[in-house]
Every structure is written in C-alpha cells, then in structure tokens.
Amino acid sequence: MTKYTLEEISASLGRNSNIVESWFEELETKLGHFIETEDGKKVYDDYDLKIILYVSEKRDERWSFEDIFSKLGEIFSLQSIPPSTKDDTAPPEEKTLNEWGRDPETLFYEIAQDNDVIQIFKYHSLRVMFLSSMLAKRVDCYDEDVRVASMLHDIGKMGISKNILFKSEKLTELEFTIIQSHSHVGNVIVRKHLGMTRAAKFIRDHHERWDGTGYPRRLLGDEITLQGRIISICDAFDTMTIDQRNYMKTVLSNDEAFSELRKCSWTQFDGNLVNLFIDMMGEVTIPEYLIEEP
Structure with missing residues (x-):
C-alpha cells in the first residue's frame, strides 16, 4: 500500500x-x-x-x-x-482551533450568521473568493491560502459601524482611518485564530496600491504579494458590477468595469493581472447561487 x-x-x-x-x-x-x-x-x-x-x-x-x-x-x-470519553477539562486557551470548530469556512459562516456587517458582505466575499481562485489558477498560484484569504478579506469589517461603512457622504479623516483598519484586523484574526500566517498577509495587502499610496503599509509595486494584488482586482470588480452597498454608486456593466480597471492599471492595480482578469472574464461566469438580490 x-x-x-x-x-x-x-x-x-x-x-x-x-x-x-x-x-x-x-x-x-x-x-x-x-x-x-x-x-x-x-x-x-x-x-x-x-x-x-x-x-x-x-x-x-x-x-x-x-x-x-x-x-x-x-x-x-x-x-x-462517545462524548464522555473526550477530555473537556482543558482550559479554553489549551483547546485547539479545530475543537472550537474554527476552520475557515466555519468561522466565516458563523460570523456571517451572527454579525450584521459580515452578513451584508457575505455573497460579495464568496464571489471575490470565486473570482480570485479562478485568476490565481491562471497565474499558477492557487492554493488553500488564496482561497481562505479571498473569502475572509473583509472579515476585519465586523467591528466597524454600519453608519461608517455605508455612509453616502464623504468620510471624515477619522472615519476613513477606521475603514482602513479592517485590513489589519482581518490579518490579525486569520493569523491568530486560524494560524494561517501566509493567508493573513494576503488579506493585509488587498488594499495596497501599485503606486505605493495604498494601505496599511504603503507597499510599492511587487512589494505587494501577488495574491493580495489578485484579491484587490476581484474585490474592485465585484464592487463595481454587483455589490454597490458600500459605495452607493450605480452598478456598472462588465465592459464599464473593465474600462475602470484599465484606467487604474499601474496606479492602483497590477496592469498585467488586469489584462489576465479581463481575458479570463470572457470565459468565466459567476454562478447564479453566488448572486444575491440586494
């Protein structure tokens, strides 16, 4: 054998x-x-x-x-x-991640069920996971860390007020700082509570920009993890075409969104990845079960 x-x-x-x-x-x-x-x-x-x-x-x-x-x-x-044979006497800090049922999917669905903010972003997160996984496979970097990071990229928003997240007016400097914190918080949650340090880095990087003006670390160009760059593009595309609740803008067509991605190539996004993403979308269709009516 x-x-x-x-x-x-x-x-x-x-x-x-x-x-x-x-x-x-x-x-x-x-x-x-x-x-x-x-x-x-x-x-x-x-x-x-x-x-x-x-x-x-x-x-x-x-x-x-x-x-x-x-x-x-x-x-x-x-x-x-039988349950009686299992050791339930260990203090909470000694219990393993899996004893608490905290694999990535369980963590995501439990928080989505109990937290209003994550519930709102639930289908957005699943679509970003789908698109990021497809694009990662195109550049031969798909693995469990990419899948988990793209699914949990917004998990850090769970503690942010809905009044700030869905504010239609311009954010104050303090409010924008609070919004920015979600990348760091998501990084900490996935690193500390799932033990997935590599996936946590991808979450941390998904709002960095190619020109170095992103957050939280103002990384420049390929200092940003490839996987973080992938999630950034897929996150932006879904926000423009389907999930508009956090920006309150008119939904764009795919072609209009492609135009926006091209316009932001080599400033916000990795231009090579943008081209690969647009080519990919000529062959990929988001499953209907991932598209929820607002």
Whole structure:
C-alpha cells in the first residue's frame, strides 16, 4: 500500500497542510481514526487519502462537520467516540482551533450568521473568493491560502459601524482611518485564530496600491504579494458590477468595469493581472447561487 506524507496528502487536495492535519486530528478525536506512525512521524495510506478526500469534497459543498462525520461512519465504517470519553477539562486557551470548530469556512459562516456587517458582505466575499481562485489558477498560484484569504478579506469589517461603512457622504479623516483598519484586523484574526500566517498577509495587502499610496503599509509595486494584488482586482470588480452597498454608486456593466480597471492599471492595480482578469472574464461566469438580490 502506498505511503504518503502530510504534505503529499495536502498537495493532492490543494489545501493548506495545517487545515488537513486539523481534519485528521478531528477524525481521531471524534471517530477514533488513528494515523500510523513510523520513526515518530505520521504516515498516511490510501485509505486515509480516501477518507480525507471525502471530507475535503464535502467541505467544498459546505457540509457541516457533524453531517460529514455522520456520513463517514456509514461509508468507511468509522464509529463515533462517545462524548464522555473526550477530555473537556482543558482550559479554553489549551483547546485547539479545530475543537472550537474554527476552520475557515466555519468561522466565516458563523460570523456571517451572527454579525450584521459580515452578513451584508457575505455573497460579495464568496464571489471575490470565486473570482480570485479562478485568476490565481491562471497565474499558477492557487492554493488553500488564496482561497481562505479571498473569502475572509473583509472579515476585519465586523467591528466597524454600519453608519461608517455605508455612509453616502464623504468620510471624515477619522472615519476613513477606521475603514482602513479592517485590513489589519482581518490579518490579525486569520493569523491568530486560524494560524494561517501566509493567508493573513494576503488579506493585509488587498488594499495596497501599485503606486505605493495604498494601505496599511504603503507597499510599492511587487512589494505587494501577488495574491493580495489578485484579491484587490476581484474585490474592485465585484464592487463595481454587483455589490454597490458600500459605495452607493450605480452598478456598472462588465465592459464599464473593465474600462475602470484599465484606467487604474499601474496606479492602483497590477496592469498585467488586469489584462489576465479581463481575458479570463470572457470565459468565466459567476454562478447564479453566488448572486444575491440586494
């Protein structure tokens, strides 16, 4: 039987190894599925790969972990461990991220359910994730960090007043500073509470500008992460064409939005990425289920 490392398993799924490892830990905790070790290191086999592939597919379909584990028991004959056998005595700071259910998707949907601001931006965020993933694949940089960063790029807005976010008049200097803070806050949330330091950098960079006048760090040109530049373009396009609630402008057609992107090439945006994005949009259609009526 073929043996795999965690990195090989993660690569085959196109996901961050930290996330995949947390899934295996959850399988061990809830279903008693233990991974074989050799020389003190965990080694995975074809059976492990089949199980985790199923988990990955169902997470993409937005299944809850409860539903996934229930179905896993039927398909792979894994048995749930009674709750009484689990150690619930550990203090909160010692509980793992996954024990709290804080994988990226759970974090996003729980906050979107409970927070009015994130609920408003929910479908915008999902569309930006879709577009960013497509563009990242075009430049061969797609991975779990890109997907998570684009989905959670606005997570830092959860603490900002709706009166500021949706203000139709010109923002005061203080209000604009508060708006700008969401890139840093999103960076901290994803870095500290998901442990995804690389994805956090992409979130931090998605409002930087090619000419160095963006925020929060006024990075110039390719000092900005490629993934941050990708999210910036997809975020702007969706805001111009569909999600207008934060700017209160008239919705633009795709061609009008393409014109705006070209106009801002090499000042706000990476011009090469803009050209690739526009070409891509001739072949890509945003799924209907991601377009919600305002």
